[in-house]
Amino acid sequence: MAITIKEVAARAGVSTATVSRVINNKGYLSREAVDRVKQAMRDLNYVPNTAARSLQGKDSMTIGVVLPSLDNPLYSELFEAIESKLSTAHYQTLLCTSSNLPDKEEEYFSLLRANRVEGIITSSHGDFLKRKANENYPIVCFDRNISTKIPSVQSDNLSGGRKVADWTVSRGAKRVLILSGSTEDLYPIDDRIKGMMSVFNRADIELETAALEFDSSTSVKALLIQKLIASRDYDAVCCTDDLTALMLKRVADAMDYHPLVTGYDGSDFIRTFFPDLTTVCQPIPQMAELMCNLLIEKIHNRSYQFESEYNFPVKLVHE
Amino acid sequence: MAITIKEVAARAGVSTATVSRVINNKGYLSREAVDRVKQAMRDLNYVPNTAARSLQGKDSMTIGVVLPSLDNPLYSELFEAIESKLSTAHYQTLLCTSSNLPDKEEEYFSLLRANRVEGIITSSHGDFLKRKANENYPIVCFDRNISTKIPSVQSDNLSGGRKVADWTVSRGAKRVLILSGSTEDLYPIDDRIKGMMSVFNRADIELETAALEFDSSTSVKALLIQKLIASRDYDAVCCTDDLTALMLKRVADAMDYHPLVTGYDGSDFIRTFFPDLTTVCQPIPQMAELMCNLLIEKIHNRSYQFESEYNFPVKLVHE
DNA sequence: ATAAAAGCCGCAATCGATTACATGTTTGCA
DNA sequence: TGCAAACATGTAATCGATTGCGGCTTTTAT
Numbered sequence: 001m002a003i004t005i006k007e008v009a010a011r012a013g014v015s016t017a018t019v020s021r022v023i024n025n026k027g028y029l030s031r032e033a034v035d036r037v038k039q040a041m042r043d044l045n046y047v048p049n050t051a052a053r054s055l056q057g058k059d060s061m062t063i064g065v066v067l068p069s070l071d072n073p074l075y076s077e078l079f080e081a082i083e084s085k086l087s088t089a090h091y092q093t094l095l096c097t098s099s100n101l102p103d104k105e106e107e108y109f110s111l112l113r114a115n116r117v118e119g120i121i122t123s124s125h126g127d128f129l130k131r132k133a134n135e136n137y138p139i140v141c142f143d144r145n146i147s148t149k150i151p152s153v154q155s156d157n158l159s160g161g162r163k164v165a166d167w168t169v170s171r172g173a174k175r176v177l178i179l180s181g182s183t184e185d186l187y188p189i190d191d192r193i194k195g196m197m198s199v200f201n202r203a204d205i206e207l208e209t210a211a212l213e214f215d216s217s218t219s220v221k222a223l224l225i226q227k228l229i230a231s232r233d234y235d236a237v238c239c240t241d242d243l244t245a246l247m248l249k250r251v252a253d254a255m256d257y258h259p260l261v262t263g264y265d266g267s268d269f270i271r272t273f274f275p276d277l278t279t280v281c282q283p284i285p286q287m288a289e290l291m292c293n294l295l296i297e298k299i300h301n302r303s304y305q306f307e308s309e310y311n312f313p314v315k316l317v318h319e
Numbered sequence: 320m321a322i323t324i325k326e327v328a329a330r331a332g333v334s335t336a337t338v339s340r341v342i343n344n345k346g347y348l349s350r351e352a353v354d355r356v357k358q359a360m361r362d363l364n365y366v367p368n369t370a371a372r373s374l375q376g377k378d379s380m381t382i383g384v385v386l387p388s389l390d391n392p393l394y395s396e397l398f399e400a401i402e403s404k405l406s407t408a409h410y411q412t413l414l415c416t417s418s419n420l421p422d423k424e425e426e427y428f429s430l431l432r433a434n435r436v437e438g439i440i441t442s443s444h445g446d447f448l449k450r451k452a453n454e455n456y457p458i459v460c461f462d463r464n465i466s467t468k469i470p471s472v473q474s475d476n477l478s479g480g481r482k483v484a485d486w487t488v489s490r491g492a493k494r495v496l497i498l499s500g501s502t503e504d505l506y507p508i509d510d511r512i513k514g515m516m517s518v519f520n521r522a523d524i525e526l527e528t529a530a531l532e533f534d535s536s537t538s539v540k541a542l543l544i545q546k547l548i549a550s551r552d553y554d555a556v557c558c559t560d561d562l563t564a565l566m567l568k569r570v571a572d573a574m575d576y577h578p579l580v581t582g583y584d585g586s587d588f589i590r591t592f593f594p595d596l597t598t599v600c601q602p603i604p605q606m607a608e609l610m611c612n613l614l615i616e617k618i619h620n621r622s623y624q625f626e627s628e629y630n631f632p633v634k635l636v637h638e
Numbered sequence: 639a640t641a642a643a644a645g646c647c648g649c650a651a652t653c654g655a656t657t658a659c660a661t662g663t664t665t666g667c668a
Numbered sequence: 669t670g671c672a673a674a675c676a677t678g679t680a681a682t683c684g685a686t687t688g689c690g691g692c693t694t695t696t697a698t
Contacts, residue, residue: 047454049374050370050429050432050433050434050435051369051370051371051373051374051433051435052370052374053433054370054433055368055370055371055374062430069399070389070395070396070398070399071395071396071399071588073392076389076390076395077389077390079389079416080388080389080390080416080418083416083418084418087423092415092426092427092430093415093416094413094414094415094430094434095413095414095415095416096411096412096413096414097398097399097402097412097414099399099402099403104406107411108411110366111381111411111413113366114366114367114368114369115369115413115434116321116368116369116370132364135364137364218587218591246592247591250591250592268537269390272537272566272569273565273566273569273593274592275569
């Protein structure tokens with residue numbers, strides 16, 4: 001068994017209280033006591049038991065983040081922005097990824113709460129979140145309308161969808177494929193598509209839609225895409241996220257087929273390394289900052305009432 | 320304050336002992352007691368306090384990961400691979416990112432240990448790790464030779480460097496720039512450069528080296544790179560990581576200057592979306608798996624002695 | 639019918655540290 | 669010299685959960 005404070009106290013010939021004071025450098029201490037305790041700690045190779053310490057119930061000053069995955073730079077940038085913001089507010093940040101599995105999401109929620117995080121930022125859509133909605137525990141969602149009690153910080157997906165479609169129409173497209181990166185009926189993607197459709201329908205565009213299985217490997221996705229565009233029927237493909245757009249571009253390029261392509265998300269990474277991809281850019285750092293501020297506000301004041309949605313404007317970027 | 324076992328017990332009309340038995344499914348329990356306790360836990364949204372539990376010597380079944388950042392897909396893929404592997408071994412995983420700040424690394428180490436993680440996987444190089452080396456606490460490093468007591472799981476950086484250089488020479492380069500993504504004298508990058516140099520020197524190549532500040536923004540980096548290659552003096556640039564290589568390629572393309580370019584790391588993401596970048600591919604999933612296995616072994620058997628290095632072979636990929 | 643076994647559950651000690659409070663000693667200053 | 673403030677340290681309660689022990693009740697077996 002590991003050395004405890006008692007053994008240190010015994011060896012130094014003082015009480016455990018004095019040892020604790022030395023460890024925390026708190027209260028009055030004589031030079032001599034400090035020396036003796038420190039010597040004893042060194043002699044015994046003492047390491048304080050952190051579990052016992054945190055049982056004393058101080059604030060953990062820690063916030064948890066649950067994201068589906070880090071494959072998409074959107075999420076890694078979001079996390080980095082959150083971490084950085086929370087860090088300046090003297091909070092530490094713990095991240096868990098759920099691979100989009102609802103069970104895992106819930107398990108990680110429990111883990112974080114068991115570890116006494118003071119609040120959670122998430123992009124989960126698990127139903128269990130609905131159940132948590134009434135707890136008044138500080139939770140903020142990224143781009144997920146779970147409940148009126150849990151705020152969704154999001155960008156204006158409808159408007160983003162419209163902008164993409166406007167641009168596509170303005171470039172003269174007549175037959176368009178809307179390609180979703182996920183088969184699930186997810187909230188934000190849904191709105192993006194709605195936005196696109198509202199424009200395309202009015203413009204009398206020939207429209208088709210398709211979706212990829214979220215958890216397919218990249219090579220399977222490539223094959224699916226290949227099948228979808230084998231007919232070369234479309235003169236534009238509007239994707240609901242950048243990675244899908246890039247994948248499509250690659251596959252199409254290989255076929256020497258060059259439809260207009262648009263993505264969605266506009267992470268820094270994508271814009272740096274694929275500046276010629278037309279995409280809708282979400283203000284990730286600002287969204288991260290708002291989520292952090294909302295969460296901290298709620299932590300300090302449990303009766304704080306969130307709005308149910310916070311919408312950020314988006315902008316279309318193209319070469 | 321959070322709900323404790325006492326309040327659950329009160330609401331269910333039983334003792335804390337019974338609640339604890341329900342939680343741990345241990346000892347004799349009546350159907351009725353179980354139901355009442357579970358209901359009370361649900362009603363109160365009870366989450367057990369891990370600190371208190373681990374004070375009783377319970378395992379947390381949680382492992383911590385500390386990485387410098389998630390900007391590089393190398394790290395996000397590494398993390399995803401670790402999480403997935405640990406998940407099948409019934410461990411949960413917590414991630415912290417340190418922005419390469421030694422103080423933050425140390426703080427996050429303390430945080431993770433306070434949360435009773437059973438071991439830590441990290442890619443930190445903070446000196447504090449050296450101090451921890453003697454504690455016999457389970458730690459495994461990714462690509463960092465900190466101490467003989469802490470194993471470094473890495474790929475063969477020397478050989479990777481040589482492969483890059485061989486390829487560059489075979490393509491007829493005469494004047495080469497070695498461009499490092501970091502000014503710090505970091506272990507793995509160092510070896511990569513050594514490997515490159517050993518080949519270039521023998522082949523009588525005109526060689527220069529340069530390094531970018533690690534924490535500059537992408538736009539600042541682009542400017543620095545622009546300055547470095549303004550003379551168009553090199554017919555090849557060997558970078559110590561893929562992101563630097565991509566950045567260089569972009570800047571050079573914009574100048575209509577097309578030297579040979581090589582990267583290093585070979586993450587899935589880069590290979591999928593930049594298949595024509597010549598790079599050295601590290602077996603990330605395998606490395607992640609070994610790190611997990613080593614850590615778990617050490618957790619189960621504290622007297623297990625690690626090797627000080629585990630080297631994986633690398634392969635050069637080019638179009 | 640009756641003892642032994644099994645089932646159910648509460649009391650209270652325990653884990654290792656922190657800290658309010660109490661007690662005793664010095665020091666400072668009028 | 670006297671008395672309050674500052675200093676030094678110890679005692680014991682406390683944090684939240686676990687668990688050995690013991691007592692009471694219900695089965696089971698003979």
